Amino acid sequence: MFYSPVRTNAAQVAKDENLHLFRYVEDPDQCKVDTFVAHGGYEAWKKVLNGMSADEVIDVVKKSGLRGRGGAGFPTGMKWSFVPKDSTKPRYLCCNADESEPGTCKDRVLLERDPHSVIEGMAIAAYAIKCHLMFIYIRGEFAYAIERMKQARDEALAKGHLGKNIYSSGYDLDMVIYSGGGAYICGEETALLNSLEGHRGQPRIRPPFPAIEGLYASPTIVNNVESLASVPYIIKRGAQWYSSLGTEKSSGTKIFSLSGHVKQPGNYEVALGFNLKKLIYDPQYGGGILGDKKLKGVIPGGASTPFLTPEMIDIKLDYESLQEVGSMLGSGAVIVFHEETCIVWTILKLTHFFHHESCGKCTPCREGTAWLEQIIRRIENGQGRDGDIEKIEDICNNILGRTICPLGDAAVMPIQSSIKHWRDEWQYHIEHKKCMVETHFEFK
Amino acid sequence: MILNQTSIQKIKERAKEFPQKKSAILPALTIAYQQEGYVDEAIYRELAKIIDVPYVEIAEAATFYTMFPKKPRGKYLIQVCHNISCALLGADSLVEYLENKLKIKKGETTEDNLFTLITVECLGSCSTAPMMQINQDYYENLTPEKVNKIIEELKAKA
Ligand SMILES: Cc1cc2nc3c(=O)[nH]c(=O)nc-3n(C[C@H](O)[C@H](O)[C@H](O)COP(=O)(O)O)c2cc1C
Ligand code: SF4
Ligand code: FES
Numbered sequence: 001m002f003y004s005p006v007r008t009n010a011a012q013v014a015k016d017e018n019l020h021l022f023r024y025v026e027d028p029d030q031c032k033v034d035t036f037v038a039h040g041g042y043e044a045w046k047k048v049l050n051g052m053s054a055d056e057v058i059d060v061v062k063k064s065g066l067r068g069r070g071g072a073g074f075p076t077g078m079k080w081s082f083v084p085k086d087s088t089k090p091r092y093l094c095c096n097a098d099e100s101e102p103g104t105c106k107d108r109v110l111l112e113r114d115p116h117s118v119i120e121g122m123a124i125a126a127y128a129i130k131c132h133l134m135f136i137y138i139r140g141e142f143a144y145a146i147e148r149m150k151q152a153r154d155e156a157l158a159k160g161h162l163g164k165n166i167y168s169s170g171y172d173l174d175m176v177i178y179s180g181g182g183a184y185i186c187g188e189e190t191a192l193l194n195s196l197e198g199h200r201g202q203p204r205i206r207p208p209f210p211a212i213e214g215l216y217a218s219p220t221i222v223n224n225v226e227s228l229a230s231v232p233y234i235i236k237r238g239a240q241w242y243s244s245l246g247t248e249k250s251s252g253t254k255i256f257s258l259s260g261h262v263k264q265p266g267n268y269e270v271a272l273g274f275n276l277k278k279l280i281y282d283p284q285y286g287g288g289i290l291g292d293k294k295l296k297g298v299i300p301g302g303a304s305t306p307f308l309t310p311e312m313i314d315i316k317l318d319y320e321s322l323q324e325v326g327s328m329l330g331s332g333a334v335i336v337f338h339e340e341t342c343i344v345w346t347i348l349k350l351t352h353f354f355h356h357e358s359c360g361k362c363t364p365c366r367e368g369t370a371w372l373e374q375i376i377r378r379i380e381n382g383q384g385r386d387g388d389i390e391k392i393e394d395i396c397n398n399i400l401g402r403t404i405c406p407l408g409d410a411a412v413m414p415i416q417s418s419i420k421h422w423r424d425e426w427q428y429h430i431e432h433k434k435c436m437v438e439t440h441f442e443f444k
Numbered sequence: 445m446i447l448n449q450t451s452i453q454k455i456k457e458r459a460k461e462f463p464q465k466k467s468a469i470l471p472a473l474t475i476a477y478q479q480e481g482y483v484d485e486a487i488y489r490e491l492a493k494i495i496d497v498p499y500v501e502i503a504e505a506a507t508f509y510t511m512f513p514k515k516p517r518g519k520y521l522i523q524v525c526h527n528i529s530c531a532l533l534g535a536d537s538l539v540e541y542l543e544n545k546l547k548i549k550k551g552e553t554t555e556d557n558l559f560t561l562i563t564v565e566c567l568g569s570c571s572t573a574p575m576m577q578i579n580q581d582y583y584e585n586l587t588p589e590k591v592n593k594i595i596e597e598l599k600a601k602a
Pocket of ligand 2: 185202203357358359360361362363365366403404405406407408
């Protein structure tokens with residue numbers, strides 16, 4: 001049962017020479033080092049060790065325009081350059097494989113089906129920041145991904161792609177595989193570092209930023225699985241090639257996890273700037289709405305990003321375009337729901353999640369998400385009261401921007417946007433003590 | 445001692461991988477859980493000795509994470525994801541189906557101690573919803589027929 005049944009567009013990717021992340025993910029042998037190498041794997045790593053300086057690597061990645069695929073979209077090369085050059089402390093690289101944002105299921109595919117591509121990306125990033133011990137933090141539930149990654153690491157060590165004096169370059173690099181304990185918050189980078197140090201996974205107050213003082217108080221870079229897996233291609237094919245893909249400010253390709261009420265849910269690699277409507281409706285991708293029902297709304301970037309209404313979906317999937325309409329690209333998790341979905345029910349699902357996952361360190365998030373869930377549950381159960389919407393808005397305003405980490409904001413933004421787009425439906429729910437649209441999803 | 449020699453040895457090996465010993469706390473808890481199916485104060489105490497860190501550090505970490513329950517559960521732990529992508533495809537009905545099939549409510553364990561049913565947050569399997577995890581295995585794109593078969597097979601195996 002190693003092979004996740006997640007649908008990918010690997011066949012299409014194979015035909016388009018610019019797409020790369022999913023090129024071999026349907027090949028069951030891709031997880032083996034020999035197959036990986038036969039497909040051009042570890043060539044970029046060799047190229048780096050046989051003649052590029054750390055600064056050159058950073059420079060290429062900067063010029064490529066690669067931005068973090070974990071949610072925040074921070075430029076990857078720039079992040080690496082924040083590691084102090086004169087620090088005498090060891091440096092660490094941590095690959096963030098905590099993937100827990102509802103709707104997001106892309107990293108798991110890479111980890112299970114192309115683990116060496118993640119290792120190769122990690123190795124190049126480690127070299128760029130002069131790190132000799134790198135970590136991958138995988139959520140504990142991903143038992144197969146963890147197992148796969150261990151096999152891949154051991155093979156890479158045995159074949160000399162990791163270890164001492166790699167490719168006779170004099171560079172040493174080792175890798176630790178770490179599994180989490182089941183907590184969404186550990187995906188937040190400073191919580192992840194606390195967890196790695198053996199503590200509760202609670203975020204740290206910044207500054208200092210991890211690049212200055214991260215794991216074991218040493219300079220540390222945390223990057224997402226997909227960001228790192230993109231790096232070998234950038235090294236091999238060049239910054240210019242990469243930045244020519246996508247849009248001007250959002251370069252490269254991205255994996256979108258499509259879920260919810262679509263006919264063909266799955267993971268699709270496309271160039272950034274791809275049209276969202278096409279992703280949902282094109283027979284090559286989502287194939288349209290389940291039961292040919294009417295679309296009601298879309299969450300474009302994971303559970304913490306504001307909603308889009310049907311009029312808004314003829315839009316480019318890139319960082320800027322989504323920001324312009326008040327939403328976010330986030331982790332690239334596109335969640336689609338049709339006309340028979342009650343908005344209060346949807347928000348209750350999301351709010352329950354954030355309340356459950358709040359780490360409890362700061363009051364606005366800990367108390368606020370609890371109150372929000374209570375009030376929203378009351379409305380959903382037909383016991384809403386006059387003034388509840390205003391109360392919800394007030395609590396949201398008191399969380400927004402007042403918390404240690406972005407989880408507080410993440411909890412609030414979908415709620416606010418739902419009230420903006422569907423206020424009448426909230427109102428109806430309170431007045432009539434029931435859903436405007438009956439929501440009951442059978443599984444069949 | 446609750447932990448057996450194999451587990452203790454595994455924990456000691458793991459601890460060597462880290463620059464600081466506290467980092468071995470979560471791996472140690474995981475190994476203990478894999479052996480016993482729960483991790484309680486008595487085990488925290490043993491772990492504290494094995495990796496040589498204060499007891500409270502272990503207790504503090506262990507109680508934060510969902511994967512280290514203090515009490516044993518059924519032989520098969522059924523975790524149904526009830527987050528948005530799964531819910532849109534009937535996760536709540538899936539829970540009801542399992543409740544009826546196993547004749548327990550969510551959060552409970554069957555009398556024969558075979559199954560425990562709980563709901564969990566997103567398991568990173570959203571485009572193959574609805575889904576559940578039983579012990580380490582993922583079961584995806586579920587239908588009533590599939591679930592029925594899975595449960596019957598596990599019963600027959602037990
Ligand atoms: C609550 C919360 C959860 C997060 N979860 C993840 C996650 O599961 N995976 C991930 O890569 N980044 C996650 N992030 C973002 C990380 O903090 C961090 O920005 C990211 O790992 C950096 O990598 P990148 O620059 O390659 O995107 C999360 C952030 C927050 C606030
Ligand atoms: S915002 Fe929430 S999750 Fe983040 S530190 Fe505060 S309580 Fe913890
Ligand atoms: S929402 Fe169920 S696995 Fe992600």
